[in-house]
Amino acid sequence: MNIVVLVKQVPDTATERKLSAEDNTLDRAASDGVVNELDEYAIEEALLLKEKHGGEVTILTMGPDQATDSIRKALSMGADKAVFVNDDALHGSDSLQTAYALAQALGTLEFDIVVLGSESTDARTGVVGAALAEYLGLPQLTLAGKVDVDGGAIRIQRQTDYGYDVVEAQLPAVVSVVEKINEPRYPSFKLIMQAKKKPVDKKSAADAGIDTARVGLANATTETVDFAAAPPRAAGTIVKDEGDGGVKIADFLAEKKFV
Amino acid sequence: MAEVLVLVDHVDGQVKKVTTELLTAARRIGEPAAVWIGDGAESGRAALAEFGAEKVYVAPASLNDHVVAPKAELLAELARDRGAAAILVSATAENKEIAGRTAVKLGSGVLTDVVDVSADVVAEHSIFGGATVTHARVRTGVPVVAVRPNSVTPEAAAGAAAEEAVSFEPSEAARAARVVERVVQEQGERPELTEAAVVVSGGRGVGSDDFSVVEGLADSLGAAVGASRAAVDSGWYPNQFQVGQTGKTVSPNLYVALGISGAIQHRAGMQTAKNIVAVNKDPEAPIFELVDFGVVGDLHTVAPQLTEEIQKRK
Numbered sequence: 001m002n003i004v005v006l007v008k009q010v011p012d013t014a015t016e017r018k019l020s021a022e023d024n025t026l027d028r029a030a031s032d033g034v035v036n037e038l039d040e041y042a043i044e045e046a047l048l049l050k051e052k053h054g055g056e057v058t059i060l061t062m063g064p065d066q067a068t069d070s071i072r073k074a075l076s077m078g079a080d081k082a083v084f085v086n087d088d089a090l091h092g093s094d095s096l097q098t099a100y101a102l103a104q105a106l107g108t109l110e111f112d113i114v115v116l117g118s119e120s121t122d123a124r125t126g127v128v129g130a131a132l133a134e135y136l137g138l139p140q141l142t143l144a145g146k147v148d149v150d151g152g153a154i155r156i157q158r159q160t161d162y163g164y165d166v167v168e169a170q171l172p173a174v175v176s177v178v179e180k181i182n183e184p185r186y187p188s189f190k191l192i193m194q195a196k197k198k199p200v201d202k203k204s205a206a207d208a209g210i211d212t213a214r215v216g217l218a219n220a221t222t223e224t225v226d227f228a229a230a231p232p233r234a235a236g237t238i239v240k241d242e243g244d245g246g247v248k249i250a251d252f253l254a255e256k257k258f259v
Numbered sequence: 260m261a262e263v264l265v266l267v268d269h270v271d272g273q274v275k276k277v278t279t280e281l282l283t284a285a286r287r288i289g290e291p292a293a294v295w296i297g298d299g300a301e302s303g304r305a306a307l308a309e310f311g312a313e314k315v316y317v318a319p320a321s322l323n324d325h326v327v328a329p330k331a332e333l334l335a336e337l338a339r340d341r342g343a344a345a346i347l348v349s350a351t352a353e354n355k356e357i358a359g360r361t362a363v364k365l366g367s368g369v370l371t372d373v374v375d376v377s378a379d380v381v382a383e384h385s386i387f388g389g390a391t392v393t394h395a396r397v398r399t400g401v402p403v404v405a406v407r408p409n410s411v412t413p414e415a416a417a418g419a420a421a422e423e424a425v426s427f428e429p430s431e432a433a434r435a436a437r438v439v440e441r442v443v444q445e446q447g448e449r450p451e452l453t454e455a456a457v458v459v460s461g462g463r464g465v466g467s468d469d470f471s472v473v474e475g476l477a478d479s480l481g482a483a484v485g486a487s488r489a490a491v492d493s494g495w496y497p498n499q500f501q502v503g504q505t506g507k508t509v510s511p512n513l514y515v516a517l518g519i520s521g522a523i524q525h526r527a528g529m530q531t532a533k534n535i536v537a538v539n540k541d542p543e544a545p546i547f548e549l550v551d552f553g554v555v556g557d558l559h560t561v562a563p564q565l566t567e568e569i570q571k572r573k
Contacts, residue, residue: 013523017387125371127359134360139435140326163444169436179505180498221368227393241556246564252552259569
């Protein structure tokens with residue numbers, strides 16, 4: 001079974017994240033890049049599927065030069081190889097353009113399952129998995145908290161507000177995962193060393209079948225008009241509990257008419 | 260005036276509050292037309308009329324039998340047929356997916372998790388855990404916008420809510436992912452987390468899977484219960500109640516954080532709450548940078564006292 005995992009490099013949420021005043025896109029130089037957290041769960045799920053059903057795990061990343069660090073991390077978790085779509089023409093692509101570009105790149109690969117995190121920690125749009133299924137014309141098995149594959153059939157538990165839906169489809173399919181699905185492994189020293197020798201196939205937009213007239217900031221379907229630092233919250237009142245902390249909160253809530 | 264399609268969120272014929280918020284926002288842009296998928300439209304019609312829906316398109320419950328794609332097909336077809344000016348949905352995980360697929364079908368763009376939207380469909384976002392505010396717009400085609408619950412204040416305005424049945428058959432491709440079973444997990448009597456006006460959350464400071472101190476306070480306030488990632492990862496509270504970057508985003512009138520340090524991961528999910536109250540033992544906890552009112556102390560004594568005080572004052 002061939003599994004492709006989509007891995008995005010995002011700014012580390014522990015650092016201060018910024019937009020670039022030049023073109024209102026993410027300032028990638030302002031903070032360290034890390035593998036998008038939910039993508040680690042996607043990688044883990046792909047590795048578990050491979051351990052059970054055999055086959056190969058390929059990482060597919062689209063991003064700027066420094067995204068190679070995230071590709072190495074993904075490979076050191078145990079993926080077999082990577083495809084890196086890297087082209088200045090892709091800079092500034094919005095969520096739907098990204099889904100289009102990834103769909104085109106997937107068109108050049110052989111796969112049974114595409115796995116991705118259900119959202120990224122930077123843009124947090126949560127639409128790429130669904131839009132990808134739309135572009136590829138494949139079953140959308142998103143927000144999965146559990147995945148089972150049996151021959152050509154796949155079944156997931158799709159997380160909902162009320163619990164979960166059991167969803168079935170035939171492969172190939174697009175699967176996005178939520179945090180509860182597994183516990184991502186740490187790369188071992190051996191795997192980190194091996195990862196350095198694993199093949200990374202670098203592709204330009206044209207190599208990946210991407211029409212450059214449909215991607216990038218100039219052709220984006222959405223536009224960030226302006227941005228600013230959020231106004232600071234007015235400093236609150238902080239008191240030490242002297243045995244009446246609960247009463248003091250009740251007074252505050254009464255003043256605000258919550259009680 | 261052009262129609263603005265509003266996808267209705269409903270449970271057993273009850274219209275959710277977020278739909279009244281969307282109808283209010285839709286009236287700024289054009290003429291609100293509600294899209295009701297499933298049964299129960301007759302019992303929900305009055306609420307839609309009260310908030311200005313001129314039309315109610317009713318589509319069959321069978322659209323729920325497959326994941327997302329049939330609903331996106333319906334919205335795209337209605338938008339084309341009626342020349343819609345915009346499509347608004349609530350920013351739930353599923354509706355954001357519907358928004359994305361609909362925008363692909365229409366060759367337009369999608370804006371998700373917006374906290375406000377203007378008459379010319381410029382959307383406001385709160386990003387990077389609430390640190391930055393951006394404005395964005397869709398450049399091509401019918402804008403599809405997913406609005407965060409509790410962001411727009413609902414205002415009543417009478418509408419005709421004229422019902423129109425839509426006969427719609429999803430394509431074969433849209434039926435590729437079949438829902439074979441729905442599993443409803445216990446939620447009790449508490450309001451739904453993303454919709455609730457008041458949320459009380461517990462974190463590492465709760466110390467065990469005994470969340471009764473959090474639940475007790477929540478119930479005295481008619482609130483939903485949330486949990487930090489630390490509490491969920493420790494197995495103290497179920498995953499679907501997690502508030503934060505990889506969990507739910509809430510924007511209630513009042514957010515009470517009990518024993519939550521306020522790491523960026525958590526702040527991303529609650530920073531747009533209108534009022535924030537926190538109880539934490541550590542005076543250096545970053546949550547105190549956000550609070551309107553904070554108590555440095557042990558939640559196990561402060562929260563029960565607060566619960567009792569609220570009961571007394573009722």
